[in-house]
Amino acid sequence: MLRDGGTEEVRRSFAQAADPRARLILDSLTRHLHAFVKEVRPSREEWAAAIDFLTRTGQRCDDTRQEFILLSDVLGVSMLVEELNAGDAGTESTVVGPFHVGDSPVRELGASIDLLGVGEPCVVTGRVVDLDGTPLRGATVDIWQWSADGYYDVQQPDRQPQGNGRGLFTADAEGRFWFRTVVPSHYPIPTDGPAGELLRAAGRHPYRPAHIHVIAAADGHDPVTTHAFVADSPYLDSDAVFAVRESLIRPFDVIDEAERAAAFGVTHPFRLLQLELVLG
Structure with missing residues (x-):
């Protein structure tokens, strides 16, 4: 019994x-x-609805969209897992999100990941170091972001070239890297699936503050998956996936100097983001 x-x-x-x-x-x-x-x-009807919800979540997953990750994100589970697995030091980690691809296009230092030419020009410079501040020669920096109007390339295959907003860079002997892009905008996560249903039922908005995704890795060190959030972006205090951390909010400084713009190969004024990525 x-x-x-x-x-x-x-x-x-x-x-x-x-x-x-x-x-x-x-x-x-x-x-x-x-x-x-x-x-x-739960009633029998409610339990059947729950099973249907999870079934439809799986049915929305394909090669370019992972609805279960999106569901994990909006429930705050993804960030909880990150925090439980984070090291004691180094750059804070955040969620990968549902739109990372396994093979970002390899690009030379200084290349542009913006293939559309639409948006406010931005230059990102940075370096990868260990906990003691020693530069990590040959570290890889995987970057992805959405377009100026708030979509990833995989969401608009008929409007964006494959690989737009993405790039895999290798740091130089001083652990330094740099690339050109456009300033990302805040954007809504997809709401046409079960995760969107959950947000509507909860009366929550679907927006994420503007940010650039980063995965930094180097031999002998734990990789870090993180964000660089635009300091003046809306929704920093109410990110739909709970990923904002104070240390990751970065100034995207306005630079209105023709000489510096020319040195970077961009027009002026442009925005400048400077990053230091610390690996444990």
């Missing part, structure tokens, strides 16, 4: 799992999931 709603019976069914970590995860999942159901007491 099942007792306690069957919770203990289910827990015992997983007790013989050979892998200790799997055994711990399945036991904890059972306890917390059963406790949630007992607290909420």
Whole structure:
């Protein structure tokens, strides 16, 4: 006979799992999931709706969109996982998000990741260092961002060239890197799927503050996935995916000097972002 709603019976069914970590995860999942159901007491119709919601979430996943990551993001789980796995020092990490691609186009230092020529010109300069400030020669810096009107290339394959807003750079002997782009705008996450339904049901907005995504990596060091948030962007205090951290809000300084613009190969005025990425 099942007792306690069957919770203990289910827990015992997983007790013989050979892998200790799997055994711990399945036991904890059972306890917390059963406790949630007992607290909420969903009707059969509500439980069927929940199953349908998750089914449709999976059905919205494809090669260019990951709805489960989006759902994890808007529930704050992605950032919780990042914080639990973060090191004690170095640049703070944030979410990857649903629009990172595995193979960013390799670009030379100083190249432009903007293939559209629309938007406010921006130059990003920076360096990758270890915890002691030693430059990390040959570190890779993977960059991705959306267009000036708030879309990633994979969202507009008929309007944006593949690889627009993306680039994989290799730092020089001093750990330095730089590239040209446009200032990103704030934008809404996709709301035409289950994650959007959740936001509407909660009365929440879908917007993210303007930012540039970065993954920095170097041999012998833990990689960091992070953002550079535009300091004067809307929604810094209410990011739809809870990823804003004070240390990651950066000034995109306005530079109105013809000589400096010419040196970088951009028009003036332009915006300048300076980054230091610290790897543990």
